[in-house]
Amino acid sequence: MEEQTTDQGGQGLGGALDLIRRMGEAAQQAADTPAAQVQVPVPVPDVATTVPVVPRPAAEAALQQLLDAAHGPDFLSLLAVFVLAIFVGYYVVWHVTPALHSPLMAVTNAISSVIIVGALIAAGMAVDNVSTVFGFLAVILASVNIFGGFLVTRRMLAMFRKKPR
Amino acid sequence: MDAFTSIMYLIAAICFIMALRGLSSPETARRGNFYGIAGMAIAILTTMFGPQVHNWWWILGGLAIGGAIGFVVAQRIQMTALPQLVAAFHSLVGLAAVFVALAAFYSPEAFGLLIPGTNEIRGVSLIEMSIGAAVGAYTFTGSVIAWGKLQGVISGKPLVFPFQHFVNLGIGLVLILLVVFFSIWEPGILLWLIIILALALGVLMIVPIGGADMPVVISMLNSYSGWAAAGIGFTLHNPLLIITGALVGSSGAILSYIMCKGMNRSFFNVILGGFGGEAAAGQAALADRTVKQGSAEDAAFLMSNASSVIIVPGYGMAVAQAQHALREMADLLKKQGVKVSYAIHPVAGRMPGHMNVLLAEANVPYDEVFELEDINREFAQADVAFVIGANDVTNPAAKTDSSSPIYGMPVLDVEKAKTVLFVKRSLGSGYAGVDNPLFYRDNTMMLFADAKKMVEDIVKAME
Numbered sequence: 001m002e003e004q005t006t007d008q009g010g011q012g013l014g015g016a017l018d019l020i021r022r023m024g025e026a027a028q029q030a031a032d033t034p035a036a037q038v039q040v041p042v043p044v045p046d047v048a049t050t051v052p053v054v055p056r057p058a059a060e061a062a063l064q065q066l067l068d069a070a071h072g073p074d075f076l077s078l079l080a081v082f083v084l085a086i087f088v089g090y091y092v093v094w095h096v097t098p099a100l101h102s103p104l105m106a107v108t109n110a111i112s113s114v115i116i117v118g119a120l121i122a123a124g125m126a127v128d129n130v131s132t133v134f135g136f137l138a139v140i141l142a143s144v145n146i147f148g149g150f151l152v153t154r155r156m157l158a159m160f161r162k163k164p165r
Numbered sequence: 166m167d168a169f170t171s172i173m174y175l176i177a178a179i180c181f182i183m184a185l186r187g188l189s190s191p192e193t194a195r196r197g198n199f200y201g202i203a204g205m206a207i208a209i210l211t212t213m214f215g216p217q218v219h220n221w222w223w224i225l226g227g228l229a230i231g232g233a234i235g236f237v238v239a240q241r242i243q244m245t246a247l248p249q250l251v252a253a254f255h256s257l258v259g260l261a262a263v264f265v266a267l268a269a270f271y272s273p274e275a276f277g278l279l280i281p282g283t284n285e286i287r288g289v290s291l292i293e294m295s296i297g298a299a300v301g302a303y304t305f306t307g308s309v310i311a312w313g314k315l316q317g318v319i320s321g322k323p324l325v326f327p328f329q330h331f332v333n334l335g336i337g338l339v340l341i342l343l344v345v346f347f348s349i350w351e352p353g354i355l356l357w358l359i360i361i362l363a364l365a366l367g368v369l370m371i372v373p374i375g376g377a378d379m380p381v382v383i384s385m386l387n388s389y390s391g392w393a394a395a396g397i398g399f400t401l402h403n404p405l406l407i408i409t410g411a412l413v414g415s416s417g418a419i420l421s422y423i424m425c426k427g428m429n430r431s432f433f434n435v436i437l438g439g440f441g442g443e444a445a446a447g448q449a450a451l452a453d454r455t456v457k458q459g460s461a462e463d464a465a466f467l468m469s470n471a472s473s474v475i476i477v478p479g480y481g482m483a484v485a486q487a488q489h490a491l492r493e494m495a496d497l498l499k500k501q502g503v504k505v506s507y508a509i510h511p512v513a514g515r516m517p518g519h520m521n522v523l524l525a526e527a528n529v530p531y532d533e534v535f536e537l538e539d540i541n542r543e544f545a546q547a548d549v550a551f552v553i554g555a556n557d558v559t560n561p562a563a564k565t566d567s568s569s570p571i572y573g574m575p576v577l578d579v580e581k582a583k584t585v586l587f588v589k590r591s592l593g594s595g596y597a598g599v600d601n602p603l604f605y606r607d608n609t610m611m612l613f614a615d616a617k618k619m620v621e622d623i624v625k626a627m628e
Contacts, residue, residue: 075289078399078407085408088182089415096188098511098536101420101518102247104188105387107201109254111181112394112413114205115265117212118401121275122268123227124218131272132223138264139227140234141257146205148235149254152242153198159525160191162532 103156110149116142173211174405180204181409185416191531208405217275244526245483248383248515249315255386256308262301262393263360266294269400270356276401290400291348295356297396299340299363304389306367311382314371315515321376329373330437336366374436377480381424381435383516388417420517427511427537429563429574456592459610461622464551464586467610468494469627471548471584473504475540477577478520479513481554481589485616488527491553494620495529497627506543507534508577510558541578550582554616556589560601571599585609588619 096104119142122135180200187197209228212218242250269276270286278290286294313319340362347355374382395410397403425432468474476495482488495505507529513520524534544550552559555577562569563576579585580603587609603609612619 074402075399078402078404081404082395082399082407082411085178085411086415088408089185089412090419092182092185092412093416093419096185097190098423099509099518099521099531099534100188100191100194101423102251102516102522103194103198104185104416104518105251105383105420105516106247106254107184107188107198108387108413108416109251109258109390111184111201111205111409112258112390113261114177114181114208114406114409115258115262115394115397117208117403117406118265118269118276118397119227119261120209120212120224121217121401122265122272123223124213124220125272125275126219128220128223129272131268131275134264134268134271136223136227138261138268139224140231141261141264143228143231144235144238145231145254145257145261146235147232148239148250150198150202150205151236151239152247152250153201154195155239156244156247156522156525157191157194157198159522159528160194160531161525161528162191162530 099160100157103153106149106153106156110146110153113142113145113149116146167216170211170215171404173207174403177204177208177211178405178408180207181412185412244522245486246316247522248379248519249312251516252308252312252315252379252383252386255383255390256305256312258390259301259304259306259308259386259393262390262397263298263305265397266298266301266400267356267360269294269397270353278400286351288348291351292344293396293399295344295347295359297393297400298356299344299359300389300396301393302360302363303367303370304386304393306364307371307382307389308367308386310368310371311379311386314374314376315379319372323375324372329369333366333369336362336369340366370436377515378428378435379515380512380517380519381421381428381432384417384420384424385436386417388414388421391415391417424512424517427575429571456604457607457610459586459612461612461614461619462626463610464612464619465623465626467584467586468498468503468549468551468623469501471498471503473506473543473547474498474549474551475544475547475579475582476505476507477550477552477555477559477579478507478509478524479553479555479558480515480519481556482616483514483519483523483554485554485618487553487617487620488523488529490617490620490624492524492527492529494624494627495533497624505533506540508537508540508544509534510537510555510577511575513555513558537575537577544578544581547582548584550577550579550585551588552579552585553588553620556601557599559603560599562599562602569599579603580606580608583608586612588612588614588616590615 119135119138122131123139125132181204184197184201187193273279273286278286280287314321343355343359391410391413395407398406398410498505509520557571559577559579561580563571563574
């Protein structure tokens with residue numbers, strides 16, 4: 001996932017929302033709306049063109065941004081990853097034997113603390129500010145979970161033994 | 166994110182999948198846990214050595230403090246208190262998600278969330294951030310309340326007040342509106358407002374749920390902690406967080422589903438709460454019926470002469486810490502050639518699989534422990550069903566009495582055994598507040614005592 005490749009088209013839904021934020025101004029100064037804002041002259045579907053109230057450049061820009069949102073490579077590919085991972089989780093977890101449901105909860109709890117990744121970035125910024133404090137606190141909380149979660153899972157699993165034969 | 170980081174994160178994600186996969190059997194589970202640890206180590210080291218981290222002092226300090234706390238707590242915790250521990254851990258994930266979202270909001274440049282060439286955060290990032298923060302905040306307070314109920318700090322009784330559901334629904338709608346406003350206008354105050362409302366909602370949603378519905382609640386919060394992680398993953402454009410969050414989220418959802426099915430209740434029925442609060446209405450009418458009462462010697466005699474005994478443990482066994490004495494009793498019986506097995510109801514205990522862990526702790530081999538659907542047919546051939554600390558999960562009214570609140574719930578067919586021994590403190594009803602007709606049957610013998618004391622007396626009588 002190359003974040004640097006994010007261009008206007010990659011702004012996804014965010015771009016659309018930024019646009020909505022500016023829609024008010026755009027509507028007022030419809031005439032002034034710079035045509036440059038419309039990057040690619042996309043064929044505008046009838047829906048937009050038949051609405052006479054919205055000035056045409058603004059409508060086109062809005063539509064363009066919405067289309068970008070729908071096709072934004074960033075958000076959509078992440079969404080695909082998300083949905084596929086839910087399916088993987090679904091099939092893997094149904095195979096977990098009911099006897100091990102407690103260790104399952106402990107270990108999922110430990111791995112969900114992978115949000116420590118975000119905390120590390122915040123705590124490791126070059127210049128300290130309020131985010132450093134939030135990051136530091138999050139690192140503490142998540143590492144309690146990581147160490148505690150894996151250790152308690154290990155303790156539980158060590159107890160499961162077969163019948164001595 | 167550079168290619169090396171992406172690949173390392175992918176490897177970490179695969180490790181996490183392998184960790185869950187390992188839990189399909191106790192033999193592979195230990196290796197699975199190792200995969201989990203390896204995945205986490207890869208994720209942390211990759212990030213620490215990555216281009217986004219410039220300063221290690223805060224990180225190392227945080228890891229040392231948190232790691233030490235986690236280590237000590239996990240080392241000392243008693244297995245009976247496992248559900249509280251898991252609830253407490255969930256609350257930490259939730260709060261950490263809130264902090265990460267706040268950090269991302271106040272330093273968007275560090276996370277690459279700015280619109281290129283401007284000072285504004287991308288709208289979609291604002292949405293993802295506020296959702297991640299809201300789910301995290303909800304998970305935090307919800308888990309704290311669940312912890313309090315399990316620990317006994319807060320009354321396990323459902324706390325209901327008028328218009329509860331409307332208030333909750335209202336807060337939920339306001340939250341959605343605020344997320345929309347926040348994504349458009351971006352003022353920090355709205356993010357704080359979203360967090361505060363979600364914190365309140367977490368409290369309000371969990372207080373009306375009774376103590377024994379906690380297996381569902383913890384599973385649900387387990388799921389939410391996953392969704393919170395996924396929400397933060399979307400904010401930070403981090404596929405590892407998204408994958409892990411999705412795994413955890415679906416795992417928790419499946420566990421909630423299994424628990425609800427074990428009680429024959431819908432998920433909404435459980436989370437709307439209020440169940441088990443009202444006292445049993447029909448109890449007075451049944452009070453004049455007679456029960457057969459036995460002693461430890463009677464029980465020892467009956468079981469020693471049996472050819473097969475099925476033990477049905479419940480939460481009462483955990484409370485009394487009777488699992489070690491119980492295993493001693495089972496060992497004596499096995500020495501005398503009695504076949505001993507254990508029957509576990511899906512909702513026995515206070516979290517999914519709790520009974521299995523407690524029995525394993527007492528060195529009961531896991532191949533003697535069976536799930537409801539695997540053992541239910543064998544009660545008809547068993548000489549003795551030894552029910553210890555369980556009640557509602559054996560209640561035949563669930564099969565016959567359509568007016569019973571637990572009607573339709575899958576139960577263990579203990580009454581089909583030749584003799585049912587019931588270790589219980591009194592004739593009191595179980596959590597569901599339902600009288601158990603099993604107590605008054607001819608083939609039932611009640612053993613009134615503390616579970617641990619009774620089992621120890623039985624062991625003495627056998628020796």
